[in-house]
Amino acid sequence: MGKSEATPADVAYARVREVCLAFPGADEKLPHGAPAFHVRGKLFLTFQDNHHGDGRVAVWCKATPAEQRPATAQRALERLTAICLRLPEAVCERESRHATFRVRKKVFAYFLYNHHGDGVISACFKGDPRENAALVRDDPARFFLPAYIGPRGWLGMRVDRARVDWKEVRERVHESYRAVAPQGLAGLGTPARARRPGRLATAAGKRT
Numbered sequence: 001m002g003k004s005e006a007t008p009a010d011v012a013y014a015r016v017r018e019v020c021l022a023f024p025g026a027d028e029k030l031p032h033g034a035p036a037f038h039v040r041g042k043l044f045l046t047f048q049d050n051h052h053g054d055g056r057v058a059v060w061c062k063a064t065p066a067e068q069r070p071a072t073a074q075r076a077l078e079r080l081t082a083i084c085l086r087l088p089e090a091v092c093e094r095e096s097r098h099a100t101f102r103v104r105k106k107v108f109a110y111f112l113y114n115h116h117g118d119g120v121i122s123a124c125f126k127g128d129p130r131e132n133a134a135l136v137r138d139d140p141a142r143f144f145l146p147a148y149i150g151p152r153g154w155l156g157m158r159v160d161r162a163r164v165d166w167k168e169v170r171e172r173v174h175e176s177y178r179a180v181a182p183q184g185l186a187g188l189g190t191p192a193r194a195r196r197p198g199r200l201a202t203a204a205g206k207r208t
Contacts, residue, residue: 009049009057016047016059069160073097073113073121076159080111080123083170087177088185101173106180109173112156116147121160123169125176129153 006014013035020026020037026044029036035047046060077099084090084101090108093100097113110124124146132155135143146156157169 012057013047013049016045020045069121072160076121076123076164077111077113079166080109080159080169080173083166083173084109084177087174088181090177103177103181103185108177108180110146110149110154112146118147120144120156120158122146122156123159123173124149124154124156125172126153126179127155127172127176 017028017035021028023039025039027038029038036043037045044061048056048058048060050056081092081099085092087103089103091102093102098115099111100107101109108126112122112124114120132145132153135155136145142158142161144156145151146154150156157172159169
C-alpha cells in the first residue's frame with residue numbers, strides 16, 4: 001500500500017512544529033490531542049485542526065498588549081453601558097470608538113478610547129473642577145483631565161488598568177447623572193455616593 005498523501009493540515013503542522021522547536025528551550029506536548037508548544041513550562045502556541053468541528057486549521061498564540069486593547073475597550077464599554085443604562089431614561093449614542101450617555105439630551109458620561117490619540121481607555125464623568133484637579137494631582141495613574149472637555153468640569157478615570165474599581169465607576173456615574181438629570185429623575189435609583197476615607201473624601205478634604 002502506497003504512502004498516503006499529506007493533507008494541508010499535516011503540511012501546516014510540520015511547518016509550525018519546525019518553527020516552534022527551533023526556539024531555544026522549546027518543547028511540544030499533546031494535551032487533548034492538540035499540539036502545544038512551551039518554553040520553560042509556559043505555553044506560547046497551540047496548533048488546532050478542526051477545533052470542535054469548525055473546519056479550520058489554525059495556530060493560537062498570545063496576543064500582544066497592543067492587540068489586546070480592542071478587547072479591553074469592548075469589555076470596559078460593555079460594563080459602563082450596563083451601569084449607565086440602568087438609570088431612568090438614559091440612552092447611549094455610539095460614535096466610532098467612543099460612546100456618549102445622555103438623559104433627556106444632557107450628557108452625564110462618556111466612554112473614550114484613544115481620545116485625540118492619548119492611547120487611554122476611560123470613563124468620564126461630570127464633577128466639581130476643584131475635586132477633579134485634586135484627584136488628578138493625588139492619583140494621576142487613575143485620573144486625568146480629558147482633552148477639550150476636562151476644563152469644562154469633566155474627569156477621566158482609566159478603565160484599562162489591570163484592576164478597575166467598578167463600584168467607584170458606578171458611584172461617579174450616578175453622581176454625574178444626578179447633576180444633570182431633571183429633578184424628577186435625579187433621585188430615582190441613584191443613591192448618594194458614600195465618600196470612602198482615603199480616596200474620595202481625602203481629595204475633597206485637601207481643598208482649602
